[in-house]
Amino acid sequence: MTYVEKREAILQAALKLIAERGLHNTPMSLVAKESGASAGTIYHHFTDKEDMIHALHHYVKTTFNHALVRGNSPELSREGAFQLMWLNAYHFYHTHQDESRFLDQYENSPYYHPQIPEGDMIEEEENLPELFRLMVDDAGQPVTKDLPIDALYEMTIGVAAHIAKHRRSGLPPLDEQTLQTIAHACYQAIMK
Amino acid sequence: MTYVEKREAILQAALKLIAERGLHNTPMSLVAKESGASAGTIYHHFTDKEDMIHALHHYVKTTFNHALVRGNSPELSREGAFQLMWLNAYHFYHTHQDESRFLDQYENSPYYHPQIPEGDMIEEEENLPELFRLMVDDAGQPVTKDLPIDALYEMTIGVAAHIAKHRRSGLPPLDEQTLQTIAHACYQAIMK
Amino acid sequence: MTYVEKREAILQAALKLIAERGLHNTPMSLVAKESGASAGTIYHHFTDKEDMIHALHHYVKTTFNHALVRGNSPELSREGAFQLMWLNAYHFYHTHQDESRFLDQYENSPYYHPQIPEGDMIEEEENLPELFRLMVDDAGQPVTKDLPIDALYEMTIGVAAHIAKHRRSGLPPLDEQTLQTIAHACYQAIMK
Amino acid sequence: MTYVEKREAILQAALKLIAERGLHNTPMSLVAKESGASAGTIYHHFTDKEDMIHALHHYVKTTFNHALVRGNSPELSREGAFQLMWLNAYHFYHTHQDESRFLDQYENSPYYHPQIPEGDMIEEEENLPELFRLMVDDAGQPVTKDLPIDALYEMTIGVAAHIAKHRRSGLPPLDEQTLQTIAHACYQAIMK
DNA sequence: TATGAATGAGTTTTCATTCAT
DNA sequence: GATGAATGAAAACTCATTCAT
Numbered sequence: 001m002t003y004v005e006k007r008e009a010i011l012q013a014a015l016k017l018i019a020e021r022g023l024h025n026t027p028m029s030l031v032a033k034e035s036g037a038s039a040g041t042i043y044h045h046f047t048d049k050e051d052m053i054h055a056l057h058h059y060v061k062t063t064f065n066h067a068l069v070r071g072n073s074p075e076l077s078r079e080g081a082f083q084l085m086w087l088n089a090y091h092f093y094h095t096h097q098d099e100s101r102f103l104d105q106y107e108n109s110p111y112y113h114p115q116i117p118e119g120d121m122i123e124e125e126e127n128l129p130e131l132f133r134l135m136v137d138d139a140g141q142p143v144t145k146d147l148p149i150d151a152l153y154e155m156t157i158g159v160a161a162h163i164a165k166h167r168r169s170g171l172p173p174l175d176e177q178t179l180q181t182i183a184h185a186c187y188q189a190i191m192k
Numbered sequence: 193m194t195y196v197e198k199r200e201a202i203l204q205a206a207l208k209l210i211a212e213r214g215l216h217n218t219p220m221s222l223v224a225k226e227s228g229a230s231a232g233t234i235y236h237h238f239t240d241k242e243d244m245i246h247a248l249h250h251y252v253k254t255t256f257n258h259a260l261v262r263g264n265s266p267e268l269s270r271e272g273a274f275q276l277m278w279l280n281a282y283h284f285y286h287t288h289q290d291e292s293r294f295l296d297q298y299e300n301s302p303y304y305h306p307q308i309p310e311g312d313m314i315e316e317e318e319n320l321p322e323l324f325r326l327m328v329d330d331a332g333q334p335v336t337k338d339l340p341i342d343a344l345y346e347m348t349i350g351v352a353a354h355i356a357k358h359r360r361s362g363l364p365p366l367d368e369q370t371l372q373t374i375a376h377a378c379y380q381a382i383m384k
Numbered sequence: 385m386t387y388v389e390k391r392e393a394i395l396q397a398a399l400k401l402i403a404e405r406g407l408h409n410t411p412m413s414l415v416a417k418e419s420g421a422s423a424g425t426i427y428h429h430f431t432d433k434e435d436m437i438h439a440l441h442h443y444v445k446t447t448f449n450h451a452l453v454r455g456n457s458p459e460l461s462r463e464g465a466f467q468l469m470w471l472n473a474y475h476f477y478h479t480h481q482d483e484s485r486f487l488d489q490y491e492n493s494p495y496y497h498p499q500i501p502e503g504d505m506i507e508e509e510e511n512l513p514e515l516f517r518l519m520v521d522d523a524g525q526p527v528t529k530d531l532p533i534d535a536l537y538e539m540t541i542g543v544a545a546h547i548a549k550h551r552r553s554g555l556p557p558l559d560e561q562t563l564q565t566i567a568h569a570c571y572q573a574i575m576k
Numbered sequence: 577m578t579y580v581e582k583r584e585a586i587l588q589a590a591l592k593l594i595a596e597r598g599l600h601n602t603p604m605s606l607v608a609k610e611s612g613a614s615a616g617t618i619y620h621h622f623t624d625k626e627d628m629i630h631a632l633h634h635y636v637k638t639t640f641n642h643a644l645v646r647g648n649s650p651e652l653s654r655e656g657a658f659q660l661m662w663l664n665a666y667h668f669y670h671t672h673q674d675e676s677r678f679l680d681q682y683e684n685s686p687y688y689h690p691q692i693p694e695g696d697m698i699e700e701e702e703n704l705p706e707l708f709r710l711m712v713d714d715a716g717q718p719v720t721k722d723l724p725i726d727a728l729y730e731m732t733i734g735v736a737a738h739i740a741k742h743r744r745s746g747l748p749p750l751d752e753q754t755l756q757t758i759a760h761a762c763y764q765a766i767m768k
Numbered sequence: 769t770a771t772g773a774a775t776g777a778g779t780t781t782t783c784a785t786t787c788a789t
Numbered sequence: 790g791a792t793g794a795a796t797g798a799a800a801a802c803t804c805a806t807t808c809a810t
Contacts, residue, residue: 003773006773006774021302022301022302023216023301024215024216025302027799027800027801028800028801028802029799029800029801032776037774037775038774038775038776039775039776039801039802040773040774040775040776040777040802040803040804041773041774041775041776043801043802043803044772044773044774044775048801048802049800049801049802104300105300105301108296108297108299108300109214109215109297110212110213110214110217111214113361114361145373145377147370147373147374148363148366148370150355150358150359150363151351151355151366151370151374154351154354154355154358155347155351155374155377155378155381158350158351158354159343159346159347159350159351162346162350162354163342163343163346166342166346167342169305171340171342174340174343178339178340178343181337181339182339182343182347185337185347185381185382186347186381188380188381189347189377189378189380189381190377195790219782219783219784220783220784220785221782221783221784221793224793229791229792230791230792230793231784231785231786231792231793231794232785232786232787232790232791232792232793233790233791233792235784235785235786236790236791240784240785241783241784241785387794390794390795405686406685406686407600407685408599408600409686411778411779411780412779412780412781413778413779413780421795421796422795422796422797423780423781423796423797424781424782424783424794424795424796424797424798425794425795425796427780427781427782428793428794428795432780432781433779433780433781488684489684489685492680492681492683492684493598493599493681494596494597494598494601497745498745529757529761531754531757531758532747532750532754534739534742534743534747535735535739535750535754535758538735538738538739538742539731539735539758539761539762539765542730542734542735542738543727543730543731543734543735546730546734546738547726547727547730550726550730551726553689555724555726558724558727562723562724562727565721565723566723566727566731569721569731569765569766570731570765572764572765573731573761573762573764573765574761579769603803603804603805604804604805604806605772605804605805608772613770613771614770614771614772615771615772615773615805615806615807616769616770616771616772616806616807616808617769617770617771619805619806619807620769620770624805624806625804625805625806
């Protein structure tokens with residue numbers, strides 16, 4: 001196993017364990033055992049537990065960002081592109097339960113101090129350009145209501161994320177028809 | 193300080209500390225010190241840490257439920273009542289940062305196993321009846337889109353909660369006009 | 385055992401173990417076992433290992449200071465008082481091997497950052513007044529050579545300390561006659 | 577870099593780090609980084625950490641021994657030769673702070689078990705003959721007081737060493753005049 | 769020979785909980 | 790009931806040393 005593979009194995013083990021047991025009920029010794037690395041090796045890759053958890057967040061967030069734009073294409077209509085992203089988000093959270101549980105815990109813990117991206121964009125937010133493209137017309141004029149970006153986010157992708165999260169708790173999955181209804185309602189909600 | 197006051201002091205201390213330091217970075221010894229009670233006394237009121245945290249959740253959730261319906265009246269129009277609840281939710285999360293941070297952590301932690309209320313309603317959900325009243329007309333026919341309750345929740349109160357949460361991180365507060373715009377969009381989004 | 389006695393037991397255990405095994409070959413677990421306290425209890429009394437070691441130094445230094453002036457009296461001649469202190473120092477280092485070994489290690493480790501006492505005197509140096517009394521005549525004029533205090537110290541008490549230290553390594557003890565010869569030579573060395 | 581140069585680089589790095597951080601707060605990994613050698617390479621030159629530290633002591637002690645007799649000549653008077661050695665010792669400890677700090681730590685640590693030289697002399701003590709030469713007259717009769725060698729040492733070279741050590745802690749350096757006064761006092765102290 | 773990632777035993781430290789006073 | 794010192798199991802982390810490349 002290469003150096004990079006070992007690092008991935010540690011992150012994967014941590015992801016699985018944290019999803020199952022919680023951020024703070026996951027001792028490093030268990031991550032070591034589950035990943036097949038020794039305790040010392042984890043500290044070779046990460047300075048401490050916190051560093052490992054931040055790295056895991058970055059790793060998961062990157063996966064999510066790739067999933068969010070899968071299938072996107074300039075040929076899609078604005079609403080088509082929106083629906084795609086909305087459904088991608090929903091399905092990611094629904095099918096990647098470990099990732100989803102981890103993100104919930106991490107982003108609501110004191111570990112998390114989100115940076116508002118400016119100037120040079122941080123990798124986790126690398127698909128923001130695509131999101132912005134949906135929000136302006138060909139002339140660069142906004143087509144959405146004049147609301148802060150976080151409000152627009154919560155009325156759209158946020159809704160997908162949170163509904164998917166509810167569905168983890170034993171509720172029946174939503175059929176595609178229902179999802180499209182919700183996605184459409186979200187779209188309408190932010191459009192001028 | 194009476195028995196009940198001491199219990200409240202413990203819960204208040206725990207609330208403040210957990211909001212600041214996180215659910216799992218808050219030792220019982222610190223709660224003892226901050227509350228002015230001894231470690232032993234805490235174990236008089238609660239069987240263990242988990243019990244204390246569940247009690248705190250109940251306590252905070254009850255506060256929230258009262259805040260949610262403040263000012264409500266049968267004379268308000270449907271949308272008027274909706275706006276009121278939406279704004280109540282937003283303002284609660286915005287002005288009660290400790291409570292808000294605690295709820296975020298608790299409800300995304302392994303402590304939390306939400307029960308879908310049936311038959312006898314659990315106290316935390318005691319204002320659900322009011323919510324349901326908004327969703328049916330005088331003849332008992334639904335006036336909202338035919339969507340699961342959790343979807344309706346996330347498109348409305350959930351949005352209020354999550355936007356308020358973003359605003360904790362240093363973003364400027366939203367003006368009342370903007371909030372009403374968002375509340376209205378949420379209302380439209382779920383109505384038939 | 386009272387709270388204070390437990391603290392003393394911990395310090396005594398640490399002293400013995402550090403003298404035997406060295407400052408850094410003495411795990412807290414061993415101090416716990418030797419003292420009859422649990423590991424946790426040590427951390428009740430001291431914030432961490434370093435804090436415990438500083439406390440031990442203070443404790444030992446205080447013992448030494450008391451030993452240094454034992455038998456002293458205003459009626460003794462200058463040289464008589466000097467001889468007394470010199471011999472007290474020698475015998476302390478010679479008979480208190482654990483204390484002596486600990487001081488050697490501590491005061492030559494990076495733990496040690498001696499403060500030059502000014503204005504308010506630190507407890508460890510509480511017998512400095514007695515030392516100064518030996519150095520001036522009734523008119524307050526110095527009777528020693530005009531040398532810095534640390535030089536005077538090293539030519540006198542320091543010599544006692546270091547010779548006693550050599551004698552720990554298996555060399556035969558010095559007879560009282562020899563000690564007085566050395567003490568006298570030291571006295572002569574610093575006198576005008 | 578040759579094999580021997582690499583060994584020197586390792587010892588120099590260890591010397592600097594131990595002086596700064598202490599004998600037991602200097603991990604081999606840091607010595608590796610500071611010296612530019614890999615961890616494995618260090619174990620090529622030394623069997624283990626203890627071996628490296630003993631080698632460093634030997635290295636430093638040899639440097640000191642050369643410094644001690646620098647400028648010595650059979651033509652110097654007894655006291656002239658004594659003054660030279662005394663000042664050499666003082667200046668070595670004063671100008672070689674890393675070496676000085678290392679020796680303090682090493683010689684007060686459990687690593688150190690000094691051998692009293694008999695028969696064949698160990699290299700570190702190779703200038704003892706020069707010291708002895710100062711102590712007898714042309715007829716081989718002792719000219720010093722009849723005291724054990726360690727006492728004579730502590731009243732002379734030991735004083736130089738310890739005063740220099742005090743001067744490391746921020747005290748102003750001693751002028752040459754003062755040093756000669758002390759050296760002379762030391763000389764007088766041991767002479768018959 | 770040189771490298772440096774990996775090891776894992778050993779160390780410090782934490783903290784929920786108990787119980788004698 | 791209230792106290793808070795004591796407990797000790799469990800956690801995070803360190804570091805001398807090895808060994809495959």
